Amino acid sequence: MEDLTGVRNPDLSTSMCSNKLKQDHDVVLVMVPFPAQGHLNQLLHLACFISSSYDLPVYYVGTATHNRQARVRANALSPSDIAKIHFHDIPTPEFASPPPDSNASSKFPRHLLPLWDASMLLREPIASFLCDFSSKARRIVVVHDPSMSYIVQDASSFPNAESYLFNCISAFYLYCFSCSFSGMSFQLGEELLKKLPSFEGTMPDELMNFIALQGPYLDLTSGDIHNTSKVIEGQFLDLLAQVKGKQQWAIGPILPTKFDCISNRTDICLEWLNKQPSRSVLYVSFGTTTTFSDREVMELAMGLELNKQKFIWVLREADRGDIFTGEARRVELPEGFEERVKEVGLVVREWAPQPEILAHSSTGGFMSHCGWNSCVESITMGVPIAAWPMHGDQPNNGFLVTEILKIGLTVREWEKREEIVSASTIENVVRKLMTSEEGDAIRKRAQELGVAVKRSVEKGGASRIELDSFIAHITR
Known part of the structure; x- marks a missing residue:
């Protein structure tokens, strides 16, 4: 195991495994969201869509509090689709939950920082959960928020597990962020570059440090999934693929596009x-x-x-x-x-x-x-x-x-x-x-x-082709 200093023990003991599962599976998906509403929501939509459209078992793993939040705020999802998802509730770590400061000079929600720090404590229970599956499934596919990379790192210790980033942010932002903090030049056009907003004031040092802690574990993943479409951000998805050097799937939008009722x-x-x-x-x-x-x-x-x-x-x-x-x-x-x-x-x-x-x-x-x-x-x-x-x-x-x-x-x-x-x-x-x-x-x-x-999300559309490709890849 590992403490927050980043010293990793590659020999994750299988003695943690309790083999609680009653049924063998072929491929199991495990969704690990970041505990903030916009992130919880997007991964729940993805979980429901994959479960209902591809008939794969999907587990949604988070603290009891935030799994409950995801369910009660499940906009535009049918109760029958949510019922197919296996919610695995981890006991919620203690953390301060102060009210937001309406008069703060910055709009960044600093009051959520204690929660995000507490999320770093989920590594061991998630490793234990994955271990339960290691002898019961042919393949475990962990789909997680980039900001949860530290806590899912032990997926790489199991020979039949692989992990994928699910980016709840735009490909454009991810490309700009990558360029800005790696020193690469932007391929954007002179006039647009002049108008591009700076990163100054977008986030406090505490969040930058939190993001930096995830960095060493991003390379453990097998590729990226994006909640966007080539129709929206094709240019930036192509640029991002060059930067990332791993397979990318643009499968969005991850939400219902028709509301019959x-x-x-x-x-x-x-x-x-x-x-x-x-x-x-x-x-x-x-x-x-x-x-x-x-x-x-x-x-x-x-x-x-x-x-x-x-x-x-x-x-x-x-x-x-x-x-x-x-x-x-x-x-x-x-x-x-x-x-x-x-x-x-x-x-x-x-x-x-x-x-x-x-x-x-x-x-x-x-x-x-x-x-x-x-x-x-x-x-x-x-x-x-x-x-x-x-x-x-x-x-x-x-x-x-x-x-x-x-x-x-x-x-x-x-x-x-x-x-x-x-x-x-x-x-x-x-x-x-x-x-x-x-x-x-x-x-x-x-x-x-x-x-x-x-x-693009209909059969034969760009995003649906990308999602079919991702599902074919993980069920190969």
């Missing part, structure tokens, strides 16, 4: 959307790691009210490390705001069915933090984005959306990230996206790209 689902957002004109509603949501200050909320509220554009606004605090503990701050709106906008807007303070909202015919735009999960959902549903990145990979994702794919507008430049975005700026961006000729052209490009992306 969307009009029958009982949900306040969908019921409200059913009453609105086509492409008339702006969906406003900043994911699970963004917290606005009272001043920022006031400016956004005034901007939406001044604009008079129909909207659904998901107004929530960032997640705690443990979403089931502690009481979330109730974000206050201007006095009388909800009454004044009741004919044009809906404020939602609970968990919202984002994929279904974006797929709804009444949704015409998405004001987003540009987390990759949100970008993929919006692109797939053909909805243009008002890009307002907050931290991490989001500035690069916003750049991809606005400058390369040209299916969105920028709310705030990354260089001005510490400035308050004014109500007038928000009003102008929303008006341009939703009611101008420029916005119509952007929406048309977004819709065309969405059609192409949906085709």
Whole structure:
């Protein structure tokens, strides 16, 4: 075994193995997600799709708390598909779960750092779990988040196990990150390079150190899977393949592209959307790691009210490390705001069915933090984005959306990230996206790209061919 100094013992004792499994398997997939909502969600979607489409046993391995989180927030997945997944709950290590700081100078969710540090304690229980399979399956295939590379390293100690990275971030960001921190030159074009946002302020030193701890174990993997499509990022997937030197599979988007029962689902957002004109509603949501200050909320509220554009606004605090503990701050709106906008807007303070909202015919735009999960959902549903990145990979994702794919507008430049975005700026961006000729052209490009992306996951499409190739490879 290994402590956090990185000293590895290659002789993992088989005495750990308890052979608890009652049934022999041919090929078993083991999904190991990073404990953050956008990562939990994407790997659960992949688990369900592989289980239902290829009839392979899939185990979803994480702490009891975060496996529960993945299940209760399983947007757009059918209960019958989730029921096929074998959830293996590891006892949750103790960690601090403080509330987010709404007045912090940086939007990075530092309050989640204790959780991510605690995730490093999962190595031994995961090694033990894999050992249970070592004599019961012909092959164990571990699919894991790059940020869990340290804790799944023992997969390489079993002769019948192999591991693959599942990248929950864009190929564009991964390429930019690789170039920036290896000193390689960007193959991007002079004009785009001038506008490319810097990595300054995207993440704190603590996270960089956490990422660095994963580095030595990335080479133990047999290849990379990407939640993107060649239709979206073909150029950057090709460049990344040159950098990586291992086999790459672009199998995304990993989400349902059709919602047959969307009009029958009982949900306040969908019921409200059913009453609105086509492409008339702006969906406003900043994911699970963004917290606005009272001043920022006031400016956004005034901007939406001044604009008079129909909207659904998901107004929530960032997640705690443990979403089931502690009481979330109730974000206050201007006095009388909800009454004044009741004919044009809906404020939602609970968990919202984002994929279904974006797929709804009444949704015409998405004001987003540009987390990759949100970008993929919006692109797939053909909805243009008002890009307002907050931290991490989001500035690069916003750049991809606005400058390369040209299916969105920028709310705030990354260089001005510490400035308050004014109500007038928000009003102008929303008006341009939703009611101008420029916005119509952007929406048309977004819709065309969405059609192409949906085709890519159908039989014979680029992403489906890639997924079939990956499944054939691991079941060889």
